[in-house]
């Protein structure tokens with residue numbers, strides 16, 4: 153059984169913020185939803201409530217950056233780039249302000265439907281010059297995200313998990329280092345965020361079926377270590393498959409495609425994720441199945457990649473975790 | 487004026503029915519957007535039961551499951567606007583701008599005979615179109631508004647287009663006060679005033695709360711009525727729980743200006759027990775089974791019904 157950690161961001165942020173005078177906490181009326189409500193109550197001098205007004209918050213954060221502060225801006229990921237995109241560009245990205253954008257509820261981890269689901273954030277952020285992108289995939293990465301983000305000399309966007317988060321790793325994020333979870337030589341699986349847990353479920357079953365899997369987990373999406381990735385691609389006999397909580401355009405699937413094309417790697421690539429579609433509201437487990445982002449979808453993708461059937465069924469995959477809708481670790485409806 | 491389905495119940499009864507349904511739903515599901523039923527019940531009841539000029543619903547009383555998002559491969563896509571009746575030049579349109587009020591809006595559809603009670607059982611269920619944050623395919627919705635502050639602008643554009651076409655129907659927007667923190671709300675009012683868009687009518691739930699709690703503690707917004715007047719709207723304040731005041735307010739002439747009715751509401755009206763949680767009422771989740779049981783008994787009594795027999 154994986155250990156489940158309750159609200160790992162809460163304590164990690166407090167610890168980091170209290171250790172650094174230049175760190176400030178900004179919030180846009182989603183304070184408990186971003187697990188900074190205790191911080192607000194305990195450290196009001198470091199907390200700024202900016203209301204439900206994200207455009208202003210972004211340029212304001214840019215101004216704080218100009219004053220030598222390193223603001224951690226909290227909201228749902230979606231509200232950090234869709235409405236305030238222009239402010240993000242002009243006030244934060246261009247001048248390379250040290251603004252830390254903490255985006256909660258990435259992709260389909262929210263039941264809030266299209267308006268709440270950041271499904272193209274990585275694509276958008278990847279195309280912004282000067283931007284760094286980090287993504288958390290377990291509790292240990294959430295616990296180390298503040299330090300990792302704050303080490304960046306410029307702006308950084310982070311996909312942060314909240315609530316009850318599984319612990320999959322025992323070492324903190326090291327910016328730029330991918331995690332080697334399996335080192336087989338048949339095919340290469342690349343995952344990030346919540347899809348890593350799914351890929352771990354799939355790779356256990358695949359190993360049982362005799363497939364030698366190489367599995368990499370990405371917590372640093374930009375900048376990207378193309379050279380190390382090329383070595384991994386070269387060390388498998390077959391192709392590459394990506395699984396992402398994001399549209400397949402512009403995310404880690406595209407990142408792999410670019411890496412392979414740029415270097416003339418003639419191997420097959422299967423990209424799993426949302427395929428040119430918006431999602432809708434529903435539980436995470438339902439949405440992962442419906443849009444093909446789960447372990448079973450990955451197994452099927454690998455069957456396609458290898459041109460072989462393994463006869464792996466849902467029962468062969470270790471049980472998926474189902475999040476309780478009304479779990480007390482979740483402060484709001486969303 | 488044709489008022490299909492209206493006036494079978496008094497507006498007071500519709501409002502009470504809305505609170506009862508949202509209460510029952512929240513007790514059964516261990517939480518929900520209950521306080522929005524308290525503040526908004528009379529406003530939505532009045533709109534649907536009296537003020538809106540709508541035709542009979544064109545979509546099935548029991549909502550269909552989710553049928554996909556707009557896409558070239560989904561030619562049969564349609565929104566949930568059919569629960570508000572057909573689109574016609576003389577009929578009104580309504581947007582629920584704060585899409586988290588969906589639970590209250592669905593309860594209103596049921597109370598006014600526009601959706602079957604089974605619809606509420608599908609709320610937030612996987613594969614259902616009756617979504618927690620009203621999507622444009624959800625019953626009674628025509629546009630996506632989960633990203634707050636965009637409703638009034640869309641309404642202004644629709645209203646302008648309808649005016650150009652010589653249509654006589656109004657475009658109504660149900661708004662929340664949190665929306666005034668978004669700059670776009672002010673841009674929308676200015677656009678309405680500048681282009682003399684007076685077929686837009688809005689009613690805003692001024693409950694003075696938002697996710698984090700009291701609006702004054704999150705970001706003060708000051709005298710929003712005066713500010714809106716300065717931006718070019720015709721503004722009328724009403725008591726959100728006094729239907730006569732809404733009936734009067736809507737008669738206010740507003741040539742060349744949008745009308746905004748500011749409804750001064752209580753976020754625990756009709757469910758006084760909720761005051762214990764004030765001002766953190768945005769989403770009520772019971773802290774324990776004991777609290778859930780007590781809220782069940784006390785609020786049921788306030789609403790004049792038996793406690794809900796829920797599964798533990």
Ligand SMILES: Cc1ncc(C[n+]2csc(CCOP(=O)(O)OP(=O)(O)O)c2C)c(N)n1
Pocket residue numbers: 180181182204231235522584586632633634635662663664665693694695696697767768
């Ligand atoms: C642009 C945007 N930012 C943030 C949110 C998250 N959010 C949902 S409801 C809400 C509070 C809005 O205030 P109000 O509608 O007045 O809340 P209520 O009275 O229902 O508590 C916020 C911040 C959102 N939906 N859209």
Ligand SMILES: [Mg+2]
Pocket residue numbers: 662663664691692693694695696
């Ligand atoms: Mg409010």
